[in-house]
Amino acid sequence: MKDNGLLAAYRVLDLTDESGYSCGKILADLGADVIKIESPRGDAARRLGPFPSGVSDPEKSLYFISYNLGKRGITLDIRTPKGRDLLKRLASQADFLIETLPPGTLDRTEFDSRLIIVSITPFGQSGPYCNYKGSDLILMAMSGLMSLIGEAGRMPLRVSLPQSPMWAGMYAAAGALVAHYYRQVTNIGQHVDVSMQASLLWALANAPAFWATNRMAPSRGGSHITGRSMTGARMRAIYECKDGYINFIIYGGKAGRRSNQALVEWMAEHGLATDSLLKKDWNRFSIETSTQGEIDEIEGPTARLFLQYTKAEFLEEAFKREMIGYPVANARDILEDPHLKDREFWERIDEPMLGIPWRFPGIFARFSQMAPARLRPAPRVGEHNSEIYERELGLSPGDLARLREENIV
Amino acid sequence: MSAEPRKAALEGLRVVEFAVFAAGPLVGKHLGEHGAEVIRVESQVSPDGFRVHYPPFKDNKPGLERGGSYALFNDQVLNVTLDLKQPKAVSLAKELVSKSDIVIENFAAGVMDRLGLGYSDLRRVKPDLIMLSSCNQGQTGRRATQRGFGSQLTSMSGFTHLTGYGAGEPPVLLYGPYVDFVAVGFGLIAVLAALDYRRRTGDGQHIDLSQYEAGIQFITPAVLDEQVNGHIQEAQGNRDPNAVPHGVYPCEGEDQWCAIAIFNDEEWSAFCRAAEKPQWASDMRFRTSAGRRAHENELDKLVAEWTSHFKARTVMERLQSEGVPAGVVQSVPDLFSCPQLLHRNQWVKLNHPEFGTYEHEAPPFILSETPAELCRSSALLGEHNDYVFEKIVGLSGPEVQALKEQGVIA
Secondary structure, three states: OOEOOOOOOOEEEEEOOOOOHHHHHHHHHOOOEEEEEEOOOOOHHHHOOOOHHHOOOOOOOHHHHHHHOOOEEEEOOOOOHHHHHHHHHHHOOOOEEEEOOOOOOOOHHHOOOOOEEEEEEOOOOOOOOOOOOOOHHHHHHHOOOHHHOOOOOOOOOOOOOOOHHHHHHHHHHHHHHHHHHHHHHHOOOOEEEEEHHHHHHHHHOOHHHHHHHHOOOOOOOOOEEOOOOOOOOOEEOEEEEOOEEEEEOOOOHHHHHHHHHHHHHHHHHOOOOOHHHHHOOHHHOOHHHOOHHHHHHHHHHHHHHHOOOOHHHHHHHHHHHOOOEEEOOOHHHHHHOHHHHHOOOOEEEOOHHHOOOEEEOOOOOEEOOEOOOOOOOOOOOOOOHHHHHHHHOOOOHHHHHHHHHOOOO | OOOOOOOOOOOOOEEEEEOOOOOOHHHHHHHHHOOOEEEEEEOOOOOOHHHHOOOOEHHHOOOOOOEHHHHHHOOOOEEEEOOOOOHHHHHHHHHHHHOOOEEEEOOOOOHHHHHOOOHHHHHHHOOOOEEEEEEOOOOOOOOOOOOOOHHHHHHHOOOHHHOOOOOOOOOOOOOOOHHHHHHHHHHHHHHHHHHHHHHHHOOOEEEEEEHHHHHHHHHHHHHHHHHHHOOOOOOEOEOEOOEOOEEEEEOOOOOOEEEEEOOOHHHHHHHHHHOOOHHHHHOHHHOOHHHHHHOHHHHHHHHHHHHOOOOHHHHHHHHHHOOOOEEEOOOHHHHOOOHHHHHOOOEEEEEEOOOEEEEEEOOOEEEOOOOOOOOOOOOOOOOOHHHHHHHHOOOOHHHHHHHHHOOOOO
């Protein structure tokens, strides 16, 4: 038996800007009725590219569409008293409200105590930096992640596609659902204070452990992995191949032994394995005490081997040979991956603004009790004003016309 | 009418983890932070990789209880040991699951089935079980059984390609197994949504989470750009199509940097004011964002020259006081003294027999009525065998003792 969505019973008001879109998107993926609320002029983030053919159009921002898919959309100027009043009426029919306004803008006490209010801000609702301005770059810096990305001695780097809004939106959805569980037991709602800076901390993986354990500062190694061996050995992870790059390293443990042995056998097929590699007993190899000399000996022939294969060929060989490694894929490689086709991952959605139905990433996990929801396209500015204000909130067409004239809707 | 308020949001839930490294265990830790009772099943025969293979180890001395990464990912969790190669251990595991709500596992696809602990086995003992299976590429599809780690999967999920200095230089790593942690957040969401569904319908379910597919959620605009425009997005260093200047600039001291991001003309004027550079504000080349874009290299040099005279924190404070987005490129040690993170009690110091104290990481969200409580540092291998097998499974002390001697609880 399949439900039409695990969260189909709930309504979400989404007052976020681009720093929080993904929270509502995730809840919509799970079947919730998410209403995106924009200012009467539309979200400023509708001006963020990329656009089809590079032509700016607020209804065609690929960024906006990516993370507002599955939501309905209305406009409302919440800075006016009438607008705030309408917001309260909308909230009285909602279960969650997600917002990214500056701390203190929204007064929680004006809303029903059952409502779960999720606030996403760069640094959190209080504290010395709570009024600091953020942006993806600023948060990637302040989270410590940038200090770990890039070559040693050169400038630290961020990912060239904003990541902080994704981490924050994801943890905001998680926080909302923890609060929801509590509400279903106690009937008490709560405020979820999400810091974008803090949301990125888990992107640092185990880096904080080096400080917490030994007061050691982990550092960036560019295309090399650091911190794997107590000898301080650096290990190349990014190798050039015929049509791009491959990410491969030597591992310890049982899976590592199998992978390392397979690598040497593969080298041998090409006459690239040195005598000492052929004789190496991987059962006695331990990554945590490996030396730079040992690592370098493996690196040279590995580089020569991978140059003879494409990314796709490497992936197939690695799978067949039980080796631990994957290609450095770009968006096209991902779109062409037959494994994702096997899993029917992609969802074709008819975005009227984009012409033909494009493939969007399917839901983030498969649930045995839920057929993947077929998401509605991202809303145009004010697309569902009549549907929601008149039919669901009960305003008359005259009321709505007046609100439009007053520029509130 | 409200029921009696409770202390922790997820109190009363019990979770069993058959999990390794980070992608599985951290989901359990997050549930434990809000009051769920989380029990990790490990074994002496094959302890977690973070206990044995990977630094840091306390004082650089390896040891089962000295792994720093293990400590970071496993607080708030109880630990039992079962040698699952033994049939008796499998049936004990099933008894434990029958008294629990959630199972989390992150082995390669097929491993749990071979152990006799697959979803179809476990739902027989616990019909409304919620089970999260998280693995590299999901439970189905041609490469379902491929073994791999997040450090490489981060590359297949598209992140590495988007990270680098640009202009034909090779990509760089995002430090660690970035995508594992994306999968952790989505795994947590999936379990919580399934809990609500169970409350409403009485039905449990199996969740198949592909870490690869979870990662792709984070690069959706690049996937659309490729289809709509045939454009493959590339790494751009720190440049941004919507802001200029936009980058990190060197500051006083070694490897000290401040990030600055200027999105519009107001921020540009504010920047010139904060930097006390009226000549930049009046420079016609920099008046509009198109002008700043056309002279970006020059502008970057000017800004870098200015920032290099100050400490990174000073640059941040001066710019932020004028409303300009700026932030120190904090190092990992900086995070442990960052006033904002300290204000949020981001690091919670707890005692541990081998580490002395260890600073555990609190969740990124704070709940107003039921904030997370970090009260238990990572457990020793098998530390809770007696409690779990006696108090939860219901064996007697002598029975547990015998099972230990037989190498079942081991």
